[in-house]
Every structure is written in structure tokens, then in C-alpha cells.
Amino acid sequence: MVIDMNDSAVGTIAQLRAFLEGTPSVAFAPLADDDARHAHIASVVRRFGYARLGKSDKGVVLRYLAHTSGYSRAQLSRLVARVLEGAPLGKRYRTPAHAFARRYTSADVDLLVMVDRAHGCLSGPATVHLLRRAWHVHADARFERLAQLSCSHLYNLRKTRQYQAARVSFTKTRPVLNPIGERRAPNPRGQVGFIRIDSVHQGDQDGTKGVYHINAVDILTQWEVVACCE
Known part of the structure; x- marks a missing residue:
């Protein structure tokens, strides 16, 4: 659920304190639009006469702005100072009129x-x-x-x-025209000599190549040979 807050009726420091004390566990999601957040900050600073407030009351205003705008205390101090100077709160950086020319074309x-x-x-x-x-x-x-x-x-x-x-050029892999091998279950038909081979790579460690474990088993007699190789 999204609720838009209208704080225009809040006009005293006491009301701000009551708001902060009543919403300590409420999480505010500030507007993604920086211009709207800047307008909110400027409005609050002017409405409460921030420049004439004492240190304690200024802290209440900054806590309120941090709660509702999402800016940090340091960011708010800079933005409030710019409002008091009469400077706009928009972004001060922009694309340079004369960008650096490319040296190599x-x-x-x-x-x-x-x-x-x-x-x-x-x-x-x-x-x-x-x-x-x-x-x-x-x-x-x-x-x-x-x-x-x-x-x-x-x-x-x-x-x-x-x-x-x-x-860079890419070439599609061409399919093999002649079958290299066929993957299917062995069928020894009662004859010895049909060997099934399983291999497992032990894995590499610290850049050192690991060994391969090879297990060869005769399907009929279950005669088994286990070996390792690099």
C-alpha cells in the first residue's frame, strides 16, 4: 500500500517532535525524483524559519527531513545551507559545452x-x-x-x-556428418570383454591440475580395475 503524506498542516516544532515520537518504527520510502525531494526540503526550511531557530529546534527539523527525504545528515546540512543562500537545489554538474576531442579517429x-x-x-x-x-x-x-x-x-x-x-568473427559449429560414437547401455550377450569405463576428475587446486580417477569394469564378470592418471 502506498500513502502520500501531506505535511502542509504541520507548522510548529512541537508538531514535528510529536510526529517523530509517534512514527519511530514507520519506514518512509522517499520519492525517487530528486527534484521533488529538493522542493520538499526547501518548503520545510522556509515554513519553519530554519535560520531563526535554535540549535535544538534545528536538530528536530533535520531529523524530520532525514526521516521523510531519505538523505543523510551531512547531505541535508549542505542542501539546507544552499536553501538559506538562495541557491537552487538542482544538480550543479552538467555535460561540458566543449568535451575533450578524440585524439584517435x-x-x-x-x-x-x-x-x-x-x-x-x-x-x-x-x-x-x-x-x-x-x-x-x-x-x-x-x-x-x-x-x-x-x-x-x-x-x-x-x-x-x-x-x-x-x-572478431564467429563461425557456427558444423555438425559431424559421420557418427563418432553411440551412447547406450552395454549389452554383452553373455560374453566377457565388454568393458564399461567411468572417469571422475578430482578437481584443480591452487592452479595445480588434479588427477583423473578411472574405473574399468567388465560387465559380465564384474572384474574391476581402478587407476589414476594426470
């Missing part, structure tokens, strides 16, 4: 893909050496920016979606 990523295809995706230092030679030795203007590429950022470019889409 999509064309550079395409060139890196071309180099990796031609040389088989070499290690970082080897690839960086090839990119620098393309510009400094062969004067290929396409590699002017990539000639300044570091090994660490080379791996960053290889992780981009553009690079992965151009380099």
Missing part, C-alpha cells in the same frame, strides 16, 4: 585493423614499431597520428567496438 582504428590483419595481430611493442615506421620511414601521412600511439592505448583501441566488429 575512426580512420585510425581502421588503419590499425588493416595493420593487424596484414601482420597477424602482433604484440603491442611490435605493432607500435610498425606504425612509427610507416610514418617516419615511409612517410605515409595516414599514420601521422598513430605514430604517436603508446602500447597501453593500442590495447584500448583494440578493445573498442569498431575494432572488435572488424576483427
Whole structure:
């Protein structure tokens, strides 16, 4: 059940104290909308004249706001201070008007893909050496920016979606045309020599490969051999 609370009739500190004393075990779910919570805080601060209150009464107001808004005491202290300064309570950060320009373009990523295809995706230092030679030795203007590429950022470019889409390819597993084996219950027909083999892997520990336990049993005679191998 969801209940919307209207506290406009609460106008004295005594009423706030009575509210807090009467609802110690009531859990309030604050609004998900920050703007609505900010408007509630500003309304309470102005209604009770927070700036003129004593220290004890200010504590009551902050307890009430913490109870109804979901903000911590430190957050409320900062928000109340901004209300008293006349500053808006909206988010103060925003997307910068002039974001940082990308140093390496999509064309550079395409060139890196071309180099990796031609040389088989070499290690970082080897690839960086090839990119620098393309510009400094062969004067290929396409590699002017990539000639300044570091090994660490080379791996960053290889992780981009553009690079992965151009380099990574997936092939569906082809079904086996010829049957390799058939899984069914053994039928020895009264003859010895039909061996059933069960294997269990002990498991790995601390990077050390565990052993395999192999149990071979003759279906008819129940003659059994147990062995281990790595």
C-alpha cells in the first residue's frame, strides 16, 4: 500500500517532535525524483524559519527531513545551507559545452585493423614499431597520428567496438556428418570383454591440475580395475 503524506498542516516544532515520537518504527520510502525531494526540503526550511531557530529546534527539523527525504545528515546540512543562500537545489554538474576531442579517429582504428590483419595481430611493442615506421620511414601521412600511439592505448583501441566488429568473427559449429560414437547401455550377450569405463576428475587446486580417477569394469564378470592418471 502506498500513502502520500501531506505535511502542509504541520507548522510548529512541537508538531514535528510529536510526529517523530509517534512514527519511530514507520519506514518512509522517499520519492525517487530528486527534484521533488529538493522542493520538499526547501518548503520545510522556509515554513519553519530554519535560520531563526535554535540549535535544538534545528536538530528536530533535520531529523524530520532525514526521516521523510531519505538523505543523510551531512547531505541535508549542505542542501539546507544552499536553501538559506538562495541557491537552487538542482544538480550543479552538467555535460561540458566543449568535451575533450578524440585524439584517435575512426580512420585510425581502421588503419590499425588493416595493420593487424596484414601482420597477424602482433604484440603491442611490435605493432607500435610498425606504425612509427610507416610514418617516419615511409612517410605515409595516414599514420601521422598513430605514430604517436603508446602500447597501453593500442590495447584500448583494440578493445573498442569498431575494432572488435572488424576483427572478431564467429563461425557456427558444423555438425559431424559421420557418427563418432553411440551412447547406450552395454549389452554383452553373455560374453566377457565388454568393458564399461567411468572417469571422475578430482578437481584443480591452487592452479595445480588434479588427477583423473578411472574405473574399468567388465560387465559380465564384474572384474574391476581402478587407476589414476594426470
